Amino acid sequence: MNPIKKLVQLQEIEEKKKKEKIFLEEIIKGTDIRLMIKNHQLFKKDCEKKQKDLIVEKKQLDKLEKELKKSEFNREENKERLYSGNIKDSKQLEKLMQKQEDLENEIEGLDTEILKQIDLVEIMEKNMKEEKDKEYSLGVKINKMLSKRNKDKEEKEKNINLLEKEKEVLENEISHENMLLYNEIKNRVNKPLAKLEENMCMGCHMDLPIITVQKIRAKEIVMCSNCGRILYNEEI
C-alpha cells in the first residue's frame, strides 16, 4: 500500500472517531430524556392534584347522600305524625302539611344535586383514568429510552475503542516522517488531506498547476500551495 493511501485511511478513521465522539457526547448529555423526565414529573404532579380534587367531589357526594337520607327520614317521621290521628287542630294540620311539602321539595332538590354530582364524579374519574394511562405510557417510554441510551452508549464506546486500535495499527505502518507531516498540518487545518478533483484542491477549492497534478498522479507526497494539505486522487 502506498504511503498516501495509509494517510487517507488514517484521516478517515479519525473523522469516524470524531463523529462517534460527538454522538457519544449527545447520548451522555441526554437532553431529550431529561426533558421527557421533567415533563413526566409535571404530569405526575398534575395527576396528584386531580386525584385530590376528585376526593373532594366524592366527599361532597357522600355528604349530599347523607343529607338525602336524613331528609327522607324526616319526611317519613312527619308523614307518620300527619296520619297518626292525633292532630289537635287545623293549625297543627296545616303546619305539618307545610313541613311535608318543604321536605318533598328539599328531597327533590337533593336528588337533582346528587345526580349532577354523580355526573361530575364520573367525568372526573374518566379523566383521571386517561391521565393515569398517559402518565404510565410516558413512564414506559422513558424506561425504554433509558435502556436504549445505555445500549447506544456502550455501542459508541465500543466503536471508539475499535477505531482507536485501528488508528494505532495504522500509525505504526506510517513512516515517522509522514506522521510528523500529517500532525503538523492537522494542527493548522481540520483535515490534513484533500482530494484532487478536476485539477482542483477540494480542501480550499484552488486550481492546481499541472506539475502538481502530475506529481499527485505519480503518487508523490505533494502539498497544496494554497492551504498546505497533502493532496491525493481517487487512483490511490
Ligand SMILES: [Zn+2]
Ligand atoms: Zn488546498
